[in-house]
Amino acid sequence: MxxxxxxxxxxxxxxxxxxxxxxxxQHPLVGKVTAHSRSQLGRAIAEVHPTLLPLTSARFAGGELTELLASHDVIMLALEHGESARLVGPLLEHQPRLLIDLAADFRVADAALYARYYGPHPAPELLPRFRYGLCDVVGSALLGATAIAAPGCFATAAQLALYPLRDLLGDAVPALFAITGSSGAGAKPRDTTHHPARAHNLFAYSPFSHRHEAEIVQSLRQWTGRPAAAARLLSHSGPMVRGIYLTLHAHVETALPPGTVAAAFASAYAERPLLRLLDKPPELTHAIGSSYALAHACQSDDxxxxxxxxxxxxxxxxxxGQAVQAMNLALGLPETAGLSAVGAFPC
Ligand SMILES: NC(=O)c1ccc[n+]([C@@H]2O[C@H](COP(=O)([O-])OP(=O)(O)OC[C@H]3O[C@@H](n4cnc5c(N)ncnc54)[C@H](OP(=O)(O)O)[C@@H]3O)[C@@H](O)[C@H]2O)c1
Structure with a gap:
């Protein structure tokens, strides 16, 4: 650098x-941040994101993203589904040092698997340009990446639960019961995020078809080498604003010796600075406001x-948080730079 x-x-x-x-x-190695917005162009950033008031008096910028690339090292896309696929081609032609896409557009490398969950891919020729940025699994292997697809939120929790089990599951199809807060649906108001419909409520959605299953299954197949490996995401909307709480359950055919699951997690994540293994199931509020994943893993007596x-x-x-972690890893910066803040409790 x-x-x-x-x-x-x-x-x-x-x-x-x-x-x-x-x-x-607040990142110690970032000197310039430009906030590009189509809808908020010209407004003060702190008017739209009020907690940023002590950090900046700048305004949202507009204009062509390709022109901004000439004066920036990194571009991060936090756009609605489908927008990245439209923009990424011209952006990559300008050879940014690093592009990170936070939408789902480039997370699934196999266009056929993508199509099953999302419909035909609008830019399949660009899929091979992207690396999948599941940071706590790939770690320093992201070094040198120039285009990264950041995993989805459910998919991050699910895959971090699955990865250490890749050699233990056999033919089991794990159930991934997960609840998301309303901010998972974005800033634009919808029927399912309206406060009276969401507060004090809980409901399942997308049975047998949640889109994040595509990237979960993709990874599981890569890790196990089994083309038919599968997992089922049971997605729910919960009453909280932030957070994902996920419980994985699996029946395995051959009994595991005592301590096998805990040992697999300890070995998979021993060196990972932003994932903490607990000796009891985590509470959601303890992860809120931080870039840490909190995990607990165990097996039944039999x-x-x-x-x-x-x-x-x-x-x-x-x-x-994971996108900044991916930026740090790709550019060879300390992995936790800008990410060590812990959340506030109670929240
Ligand atoms: N929310 C999550 O938990 C989460 C987790 C992982 C990945 N993602 C992905 O990240 C991407 C962005 O998600 P998000 O939750 O940030 O969605 P969002 O709040 O709905 O923002 C999506 C886009 O809408 C525009 N926008 C925001 N406020 C607007 C307004 N008042 N009027 C018109 N446009 C407005 C923004 O672009 P401009 O500023 O250019 O107008 C923004 O790019 C999505 O692809 C999503 O799938 C979300």
Whole structure:
């Protein structure tokens, strides 16, 4: 690295964009942050993201993203689904040092698998340009990446629960029961995020079809080498604003010796600075406001059942925090730079 980094955030008016700004303004190795927004152009950033008031008096920028690339090292896209696929081609032609996309557009490398969950891919020729940025699994292997697809929020929690089990599951199809807070649906109001419909409520959605299953299954197949490996995401909307709480349950055919599951987690994540293994199931509020994943893993007395619980902040570990972690890893910066803040409790 030669000097402080400059980063442009596209879609900076949204929830994920706001969290990226919050992290990047406080990142010790980032010297310039440009907040690009189509909807908020010209407004003060702190008017839209009020907690940023002590950090910046700047305004949202507009204009062509390709032009901004000439004066920035990194571009992060926090745009609505499909927008990245439209923009990424011209952006990559300008050879940015690093592009990170936080939408789902480039997370699934196999266009056929993508099509099953999302419909035909609008830019399949660009899929091979991207690396999948599940940071706590790939770690320093991201060094040198120039285009990264940041995993989805449910998908992050699910895959972090699954990865250490990759050699233990056999033919089991794990159930991934997960609850998300309302900020997972973004800043624009919808029927399902309206306060009276969401507060004090809980409901399942997308049965047998949640889109994040595509990236979960993709990874599981890569890790196990089994083309038919599968997992089922049971997605729920919960009454909280932030966070994802996920419980994995699996029946395995062959009884596991005592301590196998705990040992697999300890070995998979021993060196990972932003994932903490607990000796009891985590509580969601303990992960909120931080870029840490909190996990607990155990097995039944007879060794035939596995249960893993995972708590993350959907906007941080599930989005902006992981994207900054990916930037750090790709550029060879200290992995936790700008990410060591812990949340507030109670929240
Ligand atoms: N929310 C999560 O937990 C989460 C987690 C992981 C990944 N993601 C992904 O990250 C991307 C952004 O998600 P998000 O939750 O930040 O969505 P969002 O809040 O709905 O923002 C999406 C886009 O809408 C625009 N926008 C924001 N406020 C607006 C307004 N009042 N009027 C018109 N446009 C407005 C923003 O672009 P401009 O500023 O350019 O107008 C932003 O790019 C999505 O692809 C999502 O799938 C989200």
């Amino acid at each position: 030669t000097g402080p980094l400059s980063v442009v955030v596209a879609g900076a008016g949204g929830y994920v964009g706001g969290e990226l700004l919050r992290l990047l303004y 060794g035939r059942e596995i249960q893993v619980t995972m708590a993350i902040d959907n906007l941080l570990k599930g989005a902006a």
